[in-house]
Amino acid sequence: MKRPFVTLSALALAAFVLPSARADDKDVIEYRKHIMNTLNEQSAALGQILSTVVPDDNAVAHINAIALTASTALKAFEPKVPGGQAKPDVWANWADFSKRMNEFAQRTAQAAKVAKEQGKEAALSNILDQLTCKSCHEVYREDKKDK
Amino acid sequence: MKRPFVTLSALALAAFVLPSARADDKDVIEYRKHIMNTLNEQSAALGQILSTVVPDDNAVAHINAIALTASTALKAFEPKVPGGQAKPDVWANWADFSKRMNEFAQRTAQAAKVAKEQGKEAALSNILDQLTCKSCHEVYREDKKDK
Secondary structure: OHHHHHHHHHHHHHHHHHHHHHHHHHHHHHHHHHHHHHHHHHHHHHHHHHOOOOOOOOHHHHHHHHHHHHHHHHHHHOOOOOEOOEOOHHHHOHHHHHHHHHHHHHHHHHHHHHHHHHOHHHHHHOHHHHOOHHHHHHHHEOOOOOO | OHHHHHHHHHHHHHHHHHHHHHHHHHHHHHHHHHHHHHHHHHHHHHHHHHOOOOOOOOHHHHHHHHHHHHHHHHHHHOOOOOEOOEOOHHHHOHHHHHHHHHHHHHHHHHHHHHHHHHOHHHHHHOHHHHOOHHHHHHHHEOOOOOO
């Protein structure tokens, strides 16, 4: 009679633990989407400034917001929870992924420093070299948006 | 023969000027969406931290990003271009709208100051009082998302 007991226990455990675990995974995925979406929105705003279709009054603030958000991004990927647009390679190649993400944070922090010390013209002049989004997305992001 | 000439000139002018004017308006609307979407994403991330479904490591960065973005928001609404989710009341009641937006920027800057000087626990304890998004959205934002 031991087997059915174990099975029932396992089922009972699953009933209590699995839904909760799934909810946690959903939260983890949602959280990193908020961060990556922020980077996307702020980069797009900066892109509009670079293409001169909107005034550049907020340029430095956008650079600072990108640097700030870049500094929060790696933490959001630390839980090993595939899903959203993140490819499993993020965790399979964690050393490379985290190196790239840290470099992105450092480069954008440097751009923010240039903006503070030398002004927005200097910071904007090579900002596209600091926004290494594409090279990393090509490797670690699914092309299509999930629902 | 003057009238047809004037009419043709007006049409020619419209052909050159109107599409460009429309493109500008589209840019203006897109730009402020990037800013308001950033506030939305960062507030949602902070909301997840407040409801303890994700760790609070990035709490101060989120507060800073909100304060920084709040400081850029009013500028994005200065061009009088209704559209997106902005109700025409934004410009009809500009004195009230800009007062509220400036207060939002000041309150979130204050929260960022508290976070810096007293730590994240102190800043998080009353952050919801500083995020006055809802009261303003109820008056100035269309409920439904535009396409």
